[in-house]
Amino acid sequence: xxxxxxxxxxxxxxxxxxxxxxxxxxxxxxxxxxxxxxxxxxxxxxxxxxxxxxxxxxxxxxxxxxxxxxxxxxxxxxxxxxxxxxxxxxxxxxxxxxxxxxxxxxxxxxxxxxxxxxxxxxxxxxxxxxxxxxxxxxxxxxxxxxxxxxxxxxxxxxxxxxxxxxxxxxxxxxxxxxxxxxxxxxxxxxxxxxxxxxxxxxxxxxxxxxxxxxxxxxxxxxxxxxxxxxxxxxxxxxxxxxxxxxxxxxxxxxxxxxxxxxxxxxxxxxxxxxxxxxxxxxxxxxxxxxxxxxxxxxxxxxxxxxxxxxxxxxxxxxxxxxxxxxxxxxxxxxxxxxxxxxxxxxxxxxxxxxxxxxxxxxxxxxxxxxxxxxxxxxxxxxxx
Amino acid sequence: xxxxxxxxxxxxxxxxxxxxxxxxxxxxxxxxxxxxxxxxxxxxxxxxxxxxxxxxxxxxxxxxxxxxxxxxxxxxxxxxxxxxxxxxxxxxxxxxxxxxxxxxxxxxxxxxxxxxxxxxxxxxxxxxxxxxxxxxxxxxxxxxxxxxxxxxxxxxxxxxxxxxxxxxxxxxxxxxxxxxxxxxxxxxxxxxxxxxxxxxxxxxxxxxxxxxxxxxxxxxxxxxxxxxxxxxxxxxxxxxxxxxxxxxxxxxxxxxxxxxxxxxxxxxxxxxxxxxxxxxxxxxxxxxxxxxxxxxxxxxxxxxxxxxxxxxxxxxxxxxxxxxxxxxxxxxxxxxxxxxxxxxxxxxxxxxxxxxxxxxxxxxxxxxxxxxxxxxxxxxxxxxxxxxxxxxxxxxxxxxxxxxxxxxxxxxxx
Numbered sequence: 150x151x152x153x154x155x156x157x158x159x160x161x162x163x164x165x166x167x168x169x170x171x172x173x174x175x176x177x178x179x180x181x182x183x184x185x186x187x188x189x190x191x192x193x194x195x196x197x198x199x200x201x202x203x204x205x206x207x208x209x210x211x212x213x214x215x216x217x218x219x220x221x222x223x224x225x226x227x228x229x230x231x232x233x234x235x236x237x238x239x240x241x242x243x244x245x246x247x248x249x250x251x252x253x254x255x256x257x258x259x260x261x262x263x264x265x266x267x268x269x270x271x272x273x274x275x276x277x278x279x280x281x282x283x284x285x286x287x288x289x290x291x292x293x294x295x296x297x298x299x300x301x302x303x304x305x306x307x308x309x310x311x312x313x314x315x316x317x318x319x320x321x322x323x324x325x326x327x328x329x330x331x332x333x334x335x336x337x338x339x340x341x342x343x344x345x346x347x348x349x350x351x352x353x354x355x356x357x358x359x360x361x362x363x364x365x366x367x368x369x370x371x372x373x374x375x376x377x378x379x380x381x382x383x384x385x386x387x388x389x390x391x392x393x394x395x396x397x398x399x400x401x402x403x404x405x406x407x408x409x410x411x412x413x414x415x416x417x418x419x420x421x422x423x424x425x426x427x428x429x430x431x432x433x434x435x436x437x438x439x440x441x442x443x444x445x446x447x448x449x450x451x452x453x454x455x456x457x458x459x460x461x462x463x464x465x466x467x468x469x470x471x472x473x474x475x476x477x478x479x480x481x482x483x484x485x486x487x488x489x490x491x492x493x494x495x496x497x498x499x500x501x502x503x504x505x506x507x508x509x510x511x512x513x514x515x516x517x518x519x520x521x522x523x524x525x526x527x528x529x530x531x532x533x
Numbered sequence: 534x535x536x537x538x539x540x541x542x543x544x545x546x547x548x549x550x551x552x553x554x555x556x557x558x559x560x561x562x563x564x565x566x567x568x569x570x571x572x573x574x575x576x577x578x579x580x581x582x583x584x585x586x587x588x589x590x591x592x593x594x595x596x597x598x599x600x601x602x603x604x605x606x607x608x609x610x611x612x613x614x615x616x617x618x619x620x621x622x623x624x625x626x627x628x629x630x631x632x633x634x635x636x637x638x639x640x641x642x643x644x645x646x647x648x649x650x651x652x653x654x655x656x657x658x659x660x661x662x663x664x665x666x667x668x669x670x671x672x673x674x675x676x677x678x679x680x681x682x683x684x685x686x687x688x689x690x691x692x693x694x695x696x697x698x699x700x701x702x703x704x705x706x707x708x709x710x711x712x713x714x715x716x717x718x719x720x721x722x723x724x725x726x727x728x729x730x731x732x733x734x735x736x737x738x739x740x741x742x743x744x745x746x747x748x749x750x751x752x753x754x755x756x757x758x759x760x761x762x763x764x765x766x767x768x769x770x771x772x773x774x775x776x777x778x779x780x781x782x783x784x785x786x787x788x789x790x791x792x793x794x795x796x797x798x799x800x801x802x803x804x805x806x807x808x809x810x811x812x813x814x815x816x817x818x819x820x821x822x823x824x825x826x827x828x829x830x831x832x833x834x835x836x837x838x839x840x841x842x843x844x845x846x847x848x849x850x851x852x853x854x855x856x857x858x859x860x861x862x863x864x865x866x867x868x869x870x871x872x873x874x875x876x877x878x879x880x881x882x883x884x885x886x887x888x889x890x891x892x893x894x895x896x897x898x899x900x901x902x903x904x905x906x907x908x909x910x911x912x913x914x915x916x917x918x919x920x921x922x923x924x925x926x927x928x929x930x931x932x933x934x935x936x937x938x939x940x941x942x943x944x945x946x947x
Binding site: 166168170171174175177178181208212213265370371372374375378379382387388389391392419420422423424427428429431434435438450 | 551552555558637639641645740742743747826829832833836838839841843844845
């Protein structure tokens with residue numbers, strides 16, 4: 150059956166060439182779109198690793214004030230902790246969750262290298278963001294005695310540097326000692342991929358780490374916010390104070406990812422509708438042209454469903470041929486590893502694109518082939 | 534004659550509404566996507582309110598410092614002092630303005646929180662940018678020299694902070710415990726123009742602007758207004774001459790640098806450079822992929838159109854046969870099909886124009902970009918119409934040419 154269909158198509162290769170090009174191009178467009186969506190859905194399904202509701206980030210800047218900054222920061226921290234509306238407070242670097250800032254650095258263990266995100270935080274960080282530990286415990290100020298700085302790493306970094314070894318107590322780059330492991334920390338929101346991360350204990354005199362993360366009691370509103378801004382401003386004159394709600398920042402981060410995907414989705418949908426309509430029209434016309442052939446087959450004893458199967462089979466062979474060419478292009482992405490995406494993502498995307506193309510061509514062929522099956526041999530042959 | 538052709542085309546269109554729909558759908562889809570996309574690019578890069586002199590402005594956004602071995606790198610905006618010494622004193626430009634990039638802050642009215650974008654500028658900022666003042670006036674050199682606590686706000690902030698008041702000029706606004714006197718209200722610009730966008734503008738001598746910083750790096754950027762476009766090369770050369778005189782190597786905030794680069798470019802180049810960063814290898818791949826996607830976007834509807842037309846031309850075989858039998862030359866026949874194709878392309882173009890205006894209107898209204906002012910670019914519309922015309926001609930005329938050379942007997946037989 151299939152070799153026969155192939156011969157039928159080969160006989161009309163000139164008029165089919167355009168159809169093949171069209172299906173090939175749609176396949177590539179679909180492949181691109183599916184890759185984009187598979188990557189993002191894959192990321193979205195992995196948990197964040199922390200909670201952000203009712204957490205505020207307070208950015209402090211000392212501006213032209215240069216006198217005993219560390220001391221003032223400590224006083225602000227203590228003052229924030231004293232409010233009854235505040236559950237817990239932590240001081241950290243400027244790359245707080247969902248912020249636009251990023252910090253990363255190379256690190257090494259036993260000749261294995263990694264390039265994790267660095268978060269400089271104090272001992273209450275895990276408490277404020279509610280991060281569960283998978284091994285060891287979060288560092289405490291008393292851990293910083295001795296030569297090494299205590300750090301906590303995430304699972305991704307543990308896999309990159311230690312694989313099966315127990316990381317607790319190991320020393321990285323000759324200056325950090327691992328005291329704990331957390332599962333995930335996707336600081337840029339659900340759509341971020343799970344990247345290696347390191348949490349490092351902040352020192353009191355590192356005054357550039359000037360963001361306060363604060364978990365407030367549910368229901369706390371802008372009146373309290375205005376109050377703390379006023380209080381801080383009167384404690385330290387000349388400083389800038391800025392309050393962000395993590396829930397708002399998260400929305401911004403999501404929009405950065407979602408808006409381009411939605412635009413691509415809308416444009417591709419219209420393109421595919423366009424292609425489907427065109428395909429439908431072409432198939433309709435070609436069946437009208439082949440009435441004689443269909444009549445002859447019916448007269449020789451072919452059933453109606455046999456005729457429909459032939460037309461759908463033909464378009465399937467055509468689509469397969471076009472997609473094989475498309476696959477030659479698509480397979481280059483995982484082979485050359487162009488965008489640092491896992492091969493599995495491309496494979497899933499290819500499978501999705503193939504299925505959608507088959508669905509579209511089948512839908513487009515269904516109505517014309519049904520029409521073809523209804524042709525009466527006597528009428529068709531009479532016309533000839 | 535022309536009228537006759539158009540009449541025939543109209544009848545052909547009506548004969549098979551379904552195929553007409555497919556053809557028009559393809560043409561208008563391609564044109565709509567193209568027009569919306571280019572109008573968005575124009576919105577990002579073109580010369581619009583409030584940067585009405587962008588076409589003759591050069592932008593200095595960041596200083597790029599590297600160590601002598603080119604392994605580590607540090608880049609960002611510059612200090613007020615550096616820009617004053619190196620840019621403000623240039624001889625060739627008409628005017629130079631120094632301002633901060635967008636900073637953010639909060640203000641509180643009762644239990645309401647207002648998220649603010651703030652900007653510290655010099656007085657020339659109001660000359661280089663063409664803000665429309667709804668009330669009051671900008672601050673001048675005198676205000677700056679006195680260190681007055683004054684501010685210019687946007688109409689949007691006025692609506693939020695001074696709800697229901699007639700005039701905001703002369704009233705006080707409190708931001709982070711400092712009270713500023715409002716001296717002007719301007720019409721807001723969109724957030725996609727970060728050099729001019731803000732909710733509230735302060736003179737750089739007000740507190741928290743950090744203009745006193747002594748190093749080369751800080752929080753300030755710069756717009757250079759040239760007398761006209763042809764001065765760009767001269768300004769860039771003069772500026773580069775100054776950059777070359779920076780003593781190397783040096784130390785800034787603990788970073789030892791051996792190479793200092795400061796770009797001074799028209800807006801579009803500056804924008805593309807910022808997005809793509811440095812590595813030229815990744816650039817090539819990125820551009821390759823984008824070109825490919827664009828090609829697909831344009832190509833798919835075109836292939837579709839060609840496909841339909843090639844399949845449908847057989848329908849017209851008898852018509853062509855009869856016309857040939859009555860002595861119509863090949864040239865006349867081809868001319869007829871050209872007119873037909875132009876006609877249908879124009880219909881598609883008209884539909885696309887309506888679609889694109891609706892989409893652009895929706896984008897402007899949706900608040901997706903605050904104060905977006907996207908417009909349809911007429912040039913873009915004409916170019917995309919031309920592209921569609923080429924597709925239409927390719928798809929309609931080539932088969933027609935083949936048909937018109939058909940044997941009369943052969944054509945009439947069907």
